[in-house]
Amino acid sequence: MRKLAESRRPKRNLKRRQRRAVVPTRSSQYQTGMNSGYQEGLRTGQSSFGTYFEGTSIIIPNYNQVDYLKQCIASIRRFTNPPFEIIVVDNASTDGAGAYLASLGSAVRYRVLESNRGFAGAINVGMMMARGSYLLLLNNDTVVAENWLSNMLACLNSSPTVGMVGPVTNYISGDQRIEVPYKTVRGMPNFARQHNVSNPSRWQQTDRLTGFCLLMRRELWDRTGFMDEGYTVGNYEDDDYNIRVRLQGYSLMIARDTFIHHFGSVSIRALGERVTVVNDHNRHVYMEKWGNPHDLVHFVRGIGHGMIPAGETAFFPQHVIVRGSRDNFYWIEDGIKRLIAGPVAIPATRLSRVELRRWPIGEPISVEEAQAKWHGVTVEGLPWSEGLMARGMDGLLYMVENGTKRKVASAKAAEDWHLVLKPNIAFTPEQISSLPEGLPIIAPIRTADHL
Structure with missing residues (x-):
């Protein structure tokens, strides 16, 4: 009888083990839930592809400037009233930017690239991610203030011939720079509060907008496309985009009733001695591509073409x-x-x-x-x-x-x-x-x- 009982015991143990094996583990339940959520998200994404919300996609490229990035995002969330989304494209930073972005949850949509693709490369990824009816390109070393976006949108929407709008700031080349009374960024909000009063009489047409802050309609992006990634790291890709927009008959506007703070060329200065090499290369690319682009713009307008219906494809x-x-x-x-x-x-x-x-x-x-x-x-x-x-x-x-x-x-x-x-x-x-x-x-x- 003992031998018979012993011979049966392993079979009972085997059945018990088999019964235990079919009980879902916490890990398998998690994986099942993940797969189900992914499939649901995929279906939702596919069904909503090509639809956009009536708001602004704020696209911020970033590279190893997490402290500036934090100030920029905090100011956007504090001072932006019109509907918006924040998109950050990180160029493979090594300063903890990825972890910071992950900690923000749904407040920011982001992507961390496998390598540094420069300003144009990061902006292009952000443009593909954008879901807004307006696109705004914004440097990570900026701090925005009251009414900044609403004032720029008013300028952009004042005429269908306005292609892009930029604000004034404390640190930039060209006509967008103004003198400011404050000594540190802490004094900026009070100054900007008095400055950023919507006033169409302060809008100014220009031939050049710098890329630290550029607002455009999605329609313009559809007609013009991506930035040229032939410009390495940064510089001149915004000048290139300006010419491509102007060739189509659009005007560029400085919204002088809009001020944002710009720390200024933080990522470029971080290149050290490479700055000259990068700048010389990009200048060569620009000149080789355009020669005298302003003469080209005047030539197009001189032969009787106003707005180009086909967009850049016409060229x-x-x-x-x-x-x-x-x-x-x-x-x-x-x-x-x-x-x-x-x-x-x-x-x-x-x-x-x-x-x-x-x-x-x-x-x-x-x-x-x-x-x-x-x-x-x-x-x-x-x-x-x-x-x-x-x-x-x-x-x-x-x-x-x-x-x-x-x-x-x-x-x-x-x-x-x-x-x-x-x-x-x-x-x-x-x-x-x-x-x-x-x-x-x-x-x-x-x-x-x-x-």
Whole structure:
């Protein structure tokens, strides 16, 4: 009997262990809840994609300046009345910024990048995250004050031709700098309270707004797109964006009835001896891309163009091949993009998804037809070919398109669109004068591959 009992005991123990194994542990319950919450959040995100709230997305890039960042966020939460969200994009800081952002809970939406992508790279990520009908780019070394956002919104919404608005401050280059009576930032709120009284007579049109604080409508971002990440670390990307906005016919405004405090170039100064190298590189990129951009703006307005309905895409060439972040290649013609079926041997220009989606999709095109078109399609009744390049007597490069001659704004634009590889034709002075001026062709921006 004892042997029989002993032989049964392990089986009872096994069944007991099996019963215990099916009881959910606290860890498995947590994981199940996490998975359920993730799936619900995913469904909610997908259903609300493309919808925005009537408020402002305040986008703050940050790199190793957690103490300044704390002051900036605290001032926004204290002094901002219109609806807003705060988005911080951290450039892989090592000073505890990530932990600080995590401690804020739902007060701030944020992303910590794996590496330092500079001012433009961080801003571009924030633009993708933004859910507001207005976008505001704000340096982390700023402190805002009473009525700051409401005053700037009033200026921006005063006319549909106003593209971007910036405030005045104590530390900046150009016309946005004013003298202030206070000696430390503690004295700023009292000064700003008296200064920030809404007054349209104090709004001033300008040719340049600095990027420490820039307000725009989402519509403008849709038409203009990301900042150019060809400018490393920081500097000149705001000047670049100014030109791109002005080319479309928009004006830039300084809201002189709005003051915010700016500690000034904190992240740039932290580079030490690298500042000169970075600044020289970015100046070279800017000059290579634009040459004299103000002359270009006046040229566009001089040929009778006001507001450009198609946005920045109107300054892109037709009869070229472009690609996005995936391995899809498109032929661009007559304002539409056509997916190319087959492997493409001709160089393609990389564009962001924001730029690509401005063109409606047309019927697919075979690779053979796309390549034949790229080499030039003869237009009946004209002694030259649509989409081909021509060098005028003035030495400038033009593209012949829709019965106009389109000046290529710079050698960089010709190179980045691969126009220098397209067939050329000789222009006579008579042919040049017979063609009306079209919009110039500008260089595309550079962005990270996932944008």
